[in-house]
Amino acid sequence: MKVYAFGAENAPVIMLLPGTCCHWKSNFEKVIPLLANTFRVLCVRYDGFDETEHTEFPTMTQEVEKIEHYIKEYCGGQLRAAYGCSLGGSFVGLLAARQNIHMDYGILGSSDLDQASPLAAKLQTDLLLPLIYP
Numbered sequence: 001m002k003v004y005a006f007g008a009e010n011a012p013v014i015m016l017l018p019g020t021c022c023h024w025k026s027n028f029e030k031v032i033p034l035l036a037n038t039f040r041v042l043c044v045r046y047d048g049f050d051e052t053e054h055t056e057f058p059t060m061t062q063e064v065e066k067i068e069h070y071i072k073e074y075c076g077g078q079l080r081a082a083y084g085c086s087l088g089g090s091f092v093g094l095l096a097a098r099q100n101i102h103m104d105y106g107i108l109g110s111s112d113l114d115q116a117s118p119l120a121a122k123l124q125t126d127l128l129l130p131l132i133y134p
Contacts, residue, residue: 001066002045002053003074007036012080014039015071015103017088023049027085039080044088064094071101078102085109 004024014035018027024043035041044067048057057063071077082103084092089108096106 001047001063001070002050003070004043004045006032006041006043007039009040011038011040013042013075013078015042015044015067015079015082017044017067017082017084017091018046018049019084019086019088019109022086023051027088042075044091046087060090060094064091064098067091067095068098068100071095075101079104081105081107083107083109 016024016028016032018024024045028041028043032041032043046057046063047053047055047066071079078101080103082092082095082105084090084107086109092106092108095101095103
């Protein structure tokens with residue numbers, strides 16, 4: 001696992017976790033400069049997902065343990081927020097469920113909504129939200 005960091009070291013930390021078989025840069029390249037003005041932005045690269053290393057993705061548990069270790073070592077065990085799309089959303093859920101680190105906000109993205117046009121995403125949200133939260 002590797003973490004790419006952007007923004008001021010003393011700013012509140014936001015961790016971005018990419019989706020299944022997605023490169024961190026293709027998922028977050030457009031938003032990093034916007035977020036880095038206010039936050040310390042950490043983009044996670046899972047084992048097996050980066051061209052700079054020859055690694056294999058282990059298990060979800062092993063990878064989340066690496067993420068937790070990084071947060072404890074470099075972020076004092078806490079995040080302002082963690083955002084994950086698809087596979088990254090699963091990691092956000094595991095981080096919350098395991099309670100080994102503290103995050104103020106956990107945001108679960110959906111690749112369908114994240115990649116959709118604003119109009120399509122709004123329509124899908126308007127249709128699905130009442131089903132999820134009646």
